[in-house]
Amino acid sequence: MLIKNWMTKEVITLTPDRSMMKAAKMMKDNNISRIPVVDESGRIVGIVSDRDIKEASPSKATTLDMHEMYYLLSEIKLKDIMTKNPVTIKQDETVEKAAVLMLEGNFGGLPVVDENNALVGIITDTDIFKVLINITGVLEGGVQIGFKLSNKPGGLVPVLDFLKDNGARVMSLLTSCEPPEVGTRSVYIRIRDMDKTTLKRLREDLEKNFELEHWVVDSVHPVA
Numbered sequence: 001m002l003i004k005n006w007m008t009k010e011v012i013t014l015t016p017d018r019s020m021m022k023a024a025k026m027m028k029d030n031n032i033s034r035i036p037v038v039d040e041s042g043r044i045v046g047i048v049s050d051r052d053i054k055e056a057s058p059s060k061a062t063t064l065d066m067h068e069m070y071y072l073l074s075e076i077k078l079k080d081i082m083t084k085n086p087v088t089i090k091q092d093e094t095v096e097k098a099a100v101l102m103l104e105g106n107f108g109g110l111p112v113v114d115e116n117n118a119l120v121g122i123i124t125d126t127d128i129f130k131v132l133i134n135i136t137g138v139l140e141g142g143v144q145i146g147f148k149l150s151n152k153p154g155g156l157v158p159v160l161d162f163l164k165d166n167g168a169r170v171m172s173l174l175t176s177c178e179p180p181e182v183g184t185r186s187v188y189i190r191i192r193d194m195d196k197t198t199l200k201r202l203r204e205d206l207e208k209n210f211e212l213e214h215w216v217v218d219s220v221h222p223v224a
Helices: 020-030 050-056 066-075 095-105 125-136 157-165 196-209
Strands: 034-038 044-049 109-113 119-124 143-150 170-175 184-191 211-217
Touching: 020 034, 020 050, 020 066, 034 119, 044 050, 044 109, 095 109, 095 125, 119 125, 125 170, 157 184, 157 196, 196 211
Parallel strands: none
Antiparallel strands: 034 044, 109 119, 143 184, 143 211, 170 184
């Protein structure tokens, strides 16, 4: 799964000399929580988040009057509060790598750049959630079955053959990545819904032949 297939390509940007107030208004108007900061050539030089703006804003306990506060805020530039030289990622790298970088750095999003460090998009934690939803097929409902299987080559084959022989249609398949010495791995298979009698029999037969970790019937409706 490549970044370029999931990133937001139309990105709102600002230059370092723009005011913090301008960034705050753009975030509010566009319901976003971060804005990449670019130079005149479109190359990434920083990123500013709603957290940066909150930390730079005067406390509610300030003794400044309204005019003084407005003047102070108008004088704060993005170059003064932005994260300079932010962590970036290329559009031909994987979504999985982006997720790791975001988790390790506690980032809510990463600017996506080309070989010249020019901004071409942004990928956020929301995009990562969309990937998870898409690859699992959860919006189609069905049943997710968790198995504990052998970590040896071919360990999946008996399960897949069993499901096929019993009329189950596989929607998605995910497995944990365990070192060989562990001996087992968790496997999560989503199958399409079937009539209740068939599902009951399938579950009973699976429990007799394999080690099941869970059996969950999903019914999820996307939020409008």
